[in-house]
Amino acid sequence: MYLLRFKESRLVRRARTNREEIVQAGLSRRDMVRLGLLSSSGYLVTRLGLSSRTADVALAATSPPTRPWIEPLPISPIWQPVAALNPPPQVDPLPGEGRTRPHQALTRFPPQKLYEVHVKEAQHSFHPDLPLQTIWGYNGVVPGPTYHIRYQEPVLVRTYNELPQNHTGFGVPQLTTHLHNNHTPSESDGFPMDFFPSAIGGTQLFYDQHYPMQLAGFSKQFTPFGDTRESLSTLWYHDHRVDFTAQNVYKGLAGFFLVFNDKDTGDETTGFRLPSGEFDIPMIFSDKVFDSNGKLFYDLFSFDGIIGDKFTVNGKIQPFLQVHPRKYRFRWLDGGPSRFYQLFLTDLNNLSRVIPFEQIANDGNLLPLSVTVNSTLIAVAERVDVVVDFSKIQPGTSVYLENRAQQFDGRGPTGVVLPAGRGNLVLRFDVVLPPVADNSLPQTPPYKFYDMPAPSAAELSAAKTRSFTFDSSGDQWVVNNRLFDPNVVMANPTEGTSEIWTLQNDGGDWQHPIHIHFEEFQMLSRNGSPPSAIERGRKDVARLGPDDQVKLFLRFRDFVGRYPIHCHNTVHEDHAMMARWDIVPA
Amino acid sequence: MTLTRRASLLSAFAAPVAGALFAWSMNGQSAARSVPKPRPGAFGSEYFPNVRLHTHEGDEVRFYDDLLKGNSAIINVMYTQCQDGRCSLITSNLAALQRELGDRVGRDIFMYSITLRPHEDTPRLLLEYAARHHVGPGWLFLTGDADDIELVRRRLGFVNVNPVLDADINQHTSVVRIGNERRERWCMAPGGTNPRYLASIVESAVL
Numbered sequence: 001m002y003l004l005r006f007k008e009s010r011l012v013r014r015a016r017t018n019r020e021e022i023v024q025a026g027l028s029r030r031d032m033v034r035l036g037l038l039s040s041s042g043y044l045v046t047r048l049g050l051s052s053r054t055a056d057v058a059l060a061a062t063s064p065p066t067r068p069w070i071e072p073l074p075i076s077p078i079w080q081p082v083a084a085l086n087p088p089p090q091v092d093p094l095p096g097e098g099r100t101r102p103h104q105a106l107t108r109f110p111p112q113k114l115y116e117v118h119v120k121e122a123q124h125s126f127h128p129d130l131p132l133q134t135i136w137g138y139n140g141v142v143p144g145p146t147y148h149i150r151y152q153e154p155v156l157v158r159t160y161n162e163l164p165q166n167h168t169g170f171g172v173p174q175l176t177t178h179l180h181n182n183h184t185p186s187e188s189d190g191f192p193m194d195f196f197p198s199a200i201g202g203t204q205l206f207y208d209q210h211y212p213m214q215l216a217g218f219s220k221q222f223t224p225f226g227d228t229r230e231s232l233s234t235l236w237y238h239d240h241r242v243d244f245t246a247q248n249v250y251k252g253l254a255g256f257f258l259v260f261n262d263k264d265t266g267d268e269t270t271g272f273r274l275p276s277g278e279f280d281i282p283m284i285f286s287d288k289v290f291d292s293n294g295k296l297f298y299d300l301f302s303f304d305g306i307i308g309d310k311f312t313v314n315g316k317i318q319p320f321l322q323v324h325p326r327k328y329r330f331r332w333l334d335g336g337p338s339r340f341y342q343l344f345l346t347d348l349n350n351l352s353r354v355i356p357f358e359q360i361a362n363d364g365n366l367l368p369l370s371v372t373v374n375s376t377l378i379a380v381a382e383r384v385d386v387v388v389d390f391s392k393i394q395p396g397t398s399v400y401l402e403n404r405a406q407q408f409d410g411r412g413p414t415g416v417v418l419p420a421g422r423g424n425l426v427l428r429f430d431v432v433l434p435p436v437a438d439n440s441l442p443q444t445p446p447y448k449f450y451d452m453p454a455p456s457a458a459e460l461s462a463a464k465t466r467s468f469t470f471d472s473s474g475d476q477w478v479v480n481n482r483l484f485d486p487n488v489v490m491a492n493p494t495e496g497t498s499e500i501w502t503l504q505n506d507g508g509d510w511q512h513p514i515h516i517h518f519e520e521f522q523m524l525s526r527n528g529s530p531p532s533a534i535e536r537g538r539k540d541v542a543r544l545g546p547d548d549q550v551k552l553f554l555r556f557r558d559f560v561g562r563y564p565i566h567c568h569n570t571v572h573e574d575h576a577m578m579a580r581w582d583i584v585p586a
Numbered sequence: 587m588t589l590t591r592r593a594s595l596l597s598a599f600a601a602p603v604a605g606a607l608f609a610w611s612m613n614g615q616s617a618a619r620s621v622p623k624p625r626p627g628a629f630g631s632e633y634f635p636n637v638r639l640h641t642h643e644g645d646e647v648r649f650y651d652d653l654l655k656g657n658s659a660i661i662n663v664m665y666t667q668c669q670d671g672r673c674s675l676i677t678s679n680l681a682a683l684q685r686e687l688g689d690r691v692g693r694d695i696f697m698y699s700i701t702l703r704p705h706e707d708t709p710r711l712l713l714e715y716a717a718r719h720h721v722g723p724g725w726l727f728l729t730g731d732a733d734d735i736e737l738v739r740r741r742l743g744f745v746n747v748n749p750v751l752d753a754d755i756n757q758h759t760s761v762v763r764i765g766n767e768r769r770e771r772w773c774m775a776p777g778g779t780n781p782r783y784l785a786s787i788v789e790s791a792v793l
Contacts, residue, residue: 167769168768168769168770168771169769169770169771170770170771172771172773172791174790195790242787243773243774243775243787243791244773244791299743300629300743300765300770300772301741301742301743301763301772302743303743303745303746303747303761303774304747409747410747411747473760474672474676474757474758474759474760474761474777474778475746475759475760475761476759476760476761476776476777476778476779477776483776483778483779484776484779485779485780485783486783487780487782487783488780574773574774575761575774575775575776576774576775576776576779
């Protein structure tokens with residue numbers, strides 16, 4: 001609505017100029033540390049003037065110093081199913097269950113794997129130089145336990161809300177767990193309004209979520225097992241409580257949900273032969289701020305977003321990972337709340353060295369063809385699977401995972417990609433473990449995965465078209481000029497049909513990773529041009545830069561009910577940058 | 587309900603208005619005062635400025651001690667002379683929200699509308715504005731010293747990250763802050779959305 005191309009304030013401009021001068025001056029790291037411009041952990045020192053609120057309050061807290069590379073990267077345990085749930089799951093909501101709608105596919109796909117998870121408060125150490133923190137975790141751990149799931153093995157997860165009802169501080173003890181990107185019936189999707197409290201009248205509450213784990217298209221076109229080409233690999237689950245998602249996820253409520261089948265097998269001697277087992281490592285990136293007492297801090301009154309100055313991977317600040325000289329699969333996830341990452345592998349002893357890696361997935365689906373890249377950009381909620389070959393790195397040395405996207409606030413990155421060594425060092429890889437067998441990916445890249453044929457001319461011509469324009473009015477987010485109201489259905493595609501959705505960013509210089517629940521899309525075009533090779537897979541998050549327009553092809557199959565489309569800068573999301581759409585029965 | 591409330595509001599107004607106006611204008615002269623810096627992480631007495639404000643009912647209040655401390659609140663910013671009608675629209679919508687919440691407003695939760703133009707918006711103007719919008723008990727319109735209002739505005743995050751837009755009053759925000767001070771729990775909602783939905787946010791999150 002209002003184009004936001006105005007001059008920056010003197011304060012903001014000065015801060016930006018400072019950084020740019022530092023970068024252009026080509027100061028060495030030692031110079032910068034000496035001048036107090038770079039902390040010992042490798043970040044540009046946060047200075048007042050980087051956001052419009054810091055001039056007034058000490059809110060742009062600079063976290064206390066922490067020594068980098070002290071602790072190893074934690075890897076979440078694989079969560080194990082239970083033999084039975086008591087009471088047993090049923091179609092209609094059980095007594096004490098937060099669910100309000102019957103399961104639509106429980107009878108057809110009775111669960112073969114039953115899981116029980118308890119969401120509770122616990123103590124967590126982000127770093128030994130900081131005090132223990134009170135976090136919220138699935139099973140009390142950050143990140144939550146990792147699920148290893150196979151297609152055609154229906155799952156039911158029973159989530160108990162054991163959060164303290166009298167909680168004080170950021171976060172609200174009410175839950176709706178979204179399994180991000182899964183082909184899930186609406187009542188199990190974690191719709192933002194489907195949150196439930198921890199107890200009512202002394203009765204502990206829970207919510208049963210049924211994940212049929214069927215491939216999209218199983219009910220008609222691809223009976224009975226669905227379309228293998230739609231197979232998903234790297235999903236994540238997180239809390240989605242409307243208006244409080246950023247706070248609850250910042251407090252720890254996120255984890256991985258990995259799916260396998262007869263191609264992406266979890267065994268590197270079969271199928272696609274992707275690095276597996278201990279060589280398949282999920283990593284969730286979350287930036288945090290800690291106050292002067294070292295306590296996790298969340299600015300409850302920030303409008304644009306939360307930008308942290310401490311970079312955690314799997315819940316630890318700047319951990320290290322010892323690796324063997326072989327190929328690894330990393331599943332990178334931007335856990336938010338608001339930061340974008342442009343990830344490079346950096347050799348601090350040779351800053352001009354370029355270390356390429358292989359990008360094999362963008363969001364949940366493997367790419368049709370992998371792409372060799374020097375870096376990859378991830379916005380909040382996006383996932384990128386990569387293969388890094390450490391046999392190309394000299395044994396005994398280290399390389400760093402470095403975020404070189406310049407970003408000052410929640411509007412989005414500036415577009416400046418910082419020079420090597422001047423960004424945020426997130427993780428250190430130490431190539432110090434002995435050589436071991438590598439049975440993964442014997443062929444040379446690019447690696448071929450599932451075919452992804454373009455929609456046919458008939459499908460395209462039959463597709464209904466809709467537009468979603470994202471803008472703001474008086475600081476209120478609007479979608480198609482409407483404020484969020486969960487009772488208003490903005491689009492109602494019919495089950496079994498396909499549509500073309502155009503997403504348009506009209507909101508000036510703000511950037512928005514737009515997430516569409518349910519079934520991922522194929523991008524037809526970005527700003528009128530074919531998508532790049534790394535956007536040519538099926539995705540569930542579309543990044544909208546300033547004035548960007550993307551055209552997406554989506555199929556609505558197998559299930560019905562309500563779903564949202566929303567910005568996944570979770571602070572924007574919590575400020576109601578969201579719309580509801582429903583799949584209606586044919 | 588509305589008629590009765592308006593009647594009592596207007597009769598209560600008559601006596602104290604002169605004193606209130608006097609206090610308000612004196613307050614406008616006060617020198618810049620030092621406000622303790624908040625410790626990040628604590629959204630309580632150290633964070634919210636305890637500045638002197640004046641209500642449309644003619645009372646002098648302290649922002650933190652009298653309005654926020656221990657309370658749940660719905661807070662927005664506005665000014666009576668808003669030309670594009672946005673403030674009026676939001677105020678009318680919040681009046682509908684007040685009707686949705688019924689007598690819990692003033693008991694379980696309070697509504698505060700803070701003027702962005704304290705120089706213009708005297709308690710009398712705010713009172714007339716409140717009456718025009720059928721404002722009931724438990725909802726205060728607030729003015730005060732410009733520096734104090736500015737501090738309150740910033741602390742509540744009614745701030746555009748783009749400083750040029752932030753300085754342009756025509757771009758002022760239509761969002762509302764909804765919170766429970768005692769629980770340090772705050773969220774934000776579009777002030778113009780369905781008042782029933784706004785009421786459900788209040789009920790589920792802060793009451």
